[in-house]
Amino acid sequence: MVEDQDQGDHALERLLYILSALGEMAEQMTTNPNPQSSIRAILRMAGGAFGIGRGALMLYRPEDRALESVGIETPTQLSVPADARRFFIAEGGSPVDLEDPHEALAEFLADNATALDGLPRAVWLPLAVNRHFMGLLMLGEKLSRAPLSQTETDILTLIARQLAVALHNYALKTELMAANMQLGLKVRQLEQLYDISRDISSSLDRGRITRELIIRAIELVDARRGFLLTVSEGAESLDAVAMYGFEEREQPFSWPVTAPWIVEALRGGQPVMLTADDIPPELGATTGVAVPVTYQERVFGVLVVFDKEARNTVEPFDPEEDVPLLVNLASQAATAIENARLYELATVDGLTKLYIRRHFEQRLAEEVRRAGRYDTKVSIMIMDIDHFKRFNDTYGHATGDEVLRVVARTIKSSVREDLDVPARFGGEEMLVLMPETDVHGAWSMAERVREAIEAVALPGPKGEIMQVTVSVGVATWPTHARDEDALLEAADRALYRSKQAGRNRTTVCEEAVAP
């Protein structure tokens, strides 16, 4: 009787110990974020709770239908035939009868006979949840070599089911984290693309858009260098513009339209991955991507970037990640470039590439209004090419046109980019609008332009050097005029005085208006 009582107390104490270990396992499953160390700890806890020294957890890898060991010294893999996998799912949590194995396990046991020799074989508990096979819990014999009691088996089944749920949750969490990371990356890329598109679209200057396109494309995909190849109707080669990362190169690159990758990009309108074979050695690059810049099915450029930077080395561009970003960017830039082209057509003089008179007058009115609001000054210079008629009469209209083009180029390169507005007023008369510029500043600017034109050595048709000079008149609002028309008249009067005084000089309007 006393002996029975002692045995009962012992069984109860043992059950309490197992339950306490179960509590530790539950805590481990919920608090340890590292599944590998968590699984090892749970295996140990189960061993300690049931008096088992050896255990292994085999995790199922669906991609190659294999079980991989966790918690044992020698890494082991087991192949899992479809029959065995279906059996383990069906039996999820219940101990597998290893004395008389189910026929569905025959192939599994035969295929993995050698590997199974080194694994615990007293109790196997398949881990499955929601028709997902997660793994196999394998336990060795108890220290006492006694079989597991029904209570112990029931508790192990409970542990196996909880473990399967924990593993499934962890797998879902891992998938979710990976998806979130991918999504976060996409969002950041889209934000970046949006910012770039907004910056590019805010300009109507084709040169600036092109430069911005190259720089941003390079930043976007961590390239080392790049350029835009411009496509001209009937041309035999494509010229690189807005080169970035080729500072040492003085001459722009030019590529024959017959280069296979150019043919592919132009005809197919699709991105082309470039290998070292496609890239001339002088470019010093080994990988690249060429993305056609297309607007309404017309390819007017090819964006090319080279050498993806990766921790001080170079790696190939990713066709899944980098190329779609470049295609999107090129598409946004194409619209901006086309808009800029149309804007140029409407506002720029075809011969000189200076703004046309109407655009100048519109900008002048705006700047005068702005100067009025902010109490600043705005100046203009008006210039006329000295003896222009002689160029036409002596050398013909082609030379006259060339003189106009050279003078226009010199004006553009002498004034402040993005601030001053150079324009062709008509014939050989040209203007520059100088916002936020007083009389002294305007005179200095006019002299700079005049001197730059005087310094140009323009070769004539017979090889002689043609001297080109301009006479300039300067006027400032509100010093010399109350409105735009009066300002133009004031500058014109000053120009007349320059002509009268012997040409090739700058004169500032002398008549100030009353404040």
Add this chain to the structure above:
Amino acid sequence: MINQFAITTQKDPQGRFAVIHTDGYINNLAGERIGEAASLLMAEGYSRLIINLEKSTVINSIGISILIEIIEKMQEIHGVLAFCNLTKTIHKTFTIMGLTQYAALYENEAQAIRGVLET
């Protein structure tokens, strides 16, 4: 709270036995250190091991599992494993888990040494 666990091993100058002294809560990390120390001693040829638990008052299920593993390894080499200076709690745990049937328990280290040498 960080568990401070220390382990020291003492080898008989004549190579007949070795003693592992533990100090602190025997959980997973501590248990693994005991397991490693025991494996090392076995590899060095010690087939009589004593684990002195005087300064360890608690052991969790992982610790028990590792001790079971050590017992099984000692059985494989036909060695002798003994524990000494067990607290009441640990003694009770050992009894519940049946470890007392496979490893001798002694009051103190001197008795344990005598015991393993006589075995």
